Amino acid sequence: MELAVLLALYLGLLLLAAAALLGGCPRSAAGALGGAARVLSLVIPTRLQRATQKVLHRLFHTRSHLFTVLHVALEVAVYAEYTWEVFPYCWELEFHLLLLLLPYLLLAGNIGCFVLCSRADPGIITKSNHASLMKIYAYDGALFQKGVRCPTCDMEKPARSKHCRFCNVCVHRFDHHCVWVNNCIGAFNARYFFFYLFTLTVTAATIAIITAAFLIQVVLLTNMMHGSYIDDQGQEQAVEIRFLIQHLFLTFPRIVFMLGFVILLTLLLGAYCCFNLYLALTNQTSNEWHKSQRSGCSRHPTLQPCDRQVIYKNIYSKGVWMNLKEIFKPPTVLEKEKKT
Numbered sequence: 001m002e003l004a005v006l007l008a009l010y011l012g013l014l015l016l017a018a019a020a021l022l023g024g025c026p027r028s029a030a031g032a033l034g035g036a037a038r039v040l041s042l043v044i045p046t047r048l049q050r051a052t053q054k055v056l057h058r059l060f061h062t063r064s065h066l067f068t069v070l071h072v073a074l075e076v077a078v079y080a081e082y083t084w085e086v087f088p089y090c091w092e093l094e095f096h097l098l099l100l101l102l103p104y105l106l107l108a109g110n111i112g113c114f115v116l117c118s119r120a121d122p123g124i125i126t127k128s129n130h131a132s133l134m135k136i137y138a139y140d141g142a143l144f145q146k147g148v149r150c151p152t153c154d155m156e157k158p159a160r161s162k163h164c165r166f167c168n169v170c171v172h173r174f175d176h177h178c179v180w181v182n183n184c185i186g187a188f189n190a191r192y193f194f195f196y197l198f199t200l201t202v203t204a205a206t207i208a209i210i211t212a213a214f215l216i217q218v219v220l221l222t223n224m225m226h227g228s229y230i231d232d233q234g235q236e237q238a239v240e241i242r243f244l245i246q247h248l249f250l251t252f253p254r255i256v257f258m259l260g261f262v263i264l265l266t267l268l269l270g271a272y273c274c275f276n277l278y279l280a281l282t283n284q285t286s287n288e289w290h291k292s293q294r295s296g297c298s299r300h301p302t303l304q305p306c307d308r309q310v311i312y313k314n315i316y317s318k319g320v321w322m323n324l325k326e327i328f329k330p331p332t333v334l335e336k337e338k339k340t
Helices: 004-020 027-043 046-060 066-094 098-117 190-222 243-252 253-281 286-293 320-328 331-339
Strands: 161-166 169-171 176-178 181-185 229-230 236-238
Touching: 046 253, 066 098, 066 253, 098 181, 098 190, 161 236, 190 243, 190 253, 190 320, 253 320
Parallel strands: none
Antiparallel strands: 161 169, 176 181, 229 236
């Protein structure tokens, strides 16, 4: 039992360290989590450590359909609960039919965006398109230096590109690798990802609102807030919010659990959606934002001495309207040549 607890703690620390690095958190935080995991490794058998590290490598360092399957499974679970319990109850309470059907319409749009985002070419740089993609963006001299080659692809890196270690390719205007769609997000599928994230957020919020409205309606119809109950000491107490939540959870356990999940999901997705909107409005990628938050010293000491602080300035922003246009209609070489 103690070994299982230690192994779970060890796995959790490694997961947090990997998530911190993938999420762009400071390396000191990831290093501290990794150090704690190394301390625990002293009391965990080597064979279990190797098996754990192999699983984590499979999850976080190779392209896998696991998170895509998990994504689909969560959606199926939420919609199954909504269809079999929430929808019939709301229909009996005479909720408007269009409101009850709205989550299904949003689901159809979200599935379409999901398929487009996962199947579309994000902007993979090949020998055939390398020369043209080199002309799209200028090097800013801070985040992107001219003359830097990708050792894996054996090509000079165009400005705003990055080599994806999951897909093992260089991607034009690389944003990040999304494990949920199992694809890179780059210049050519960023618009699909934006709509995918937006529809997913609105879907979770819609289900949360409908479910919360149903539970509130139940409370109002039963006049529960004006009632009372007998506590453990035999005293009569007025109904409080805590008792009300407990009663609803005991009466509708799956609905209340689903409501808590979709509320949390709405908050997380809403925050991430706002962050992506900010990046779109300022013509930044996640990769560029994370790099700009790190130390100002360049990784190329011959080009930028480490004793001189580099002040990053976004040279790619052209105003809100043009920045949004670039997301939905990525610039091409022909357009660049017409402007020049």
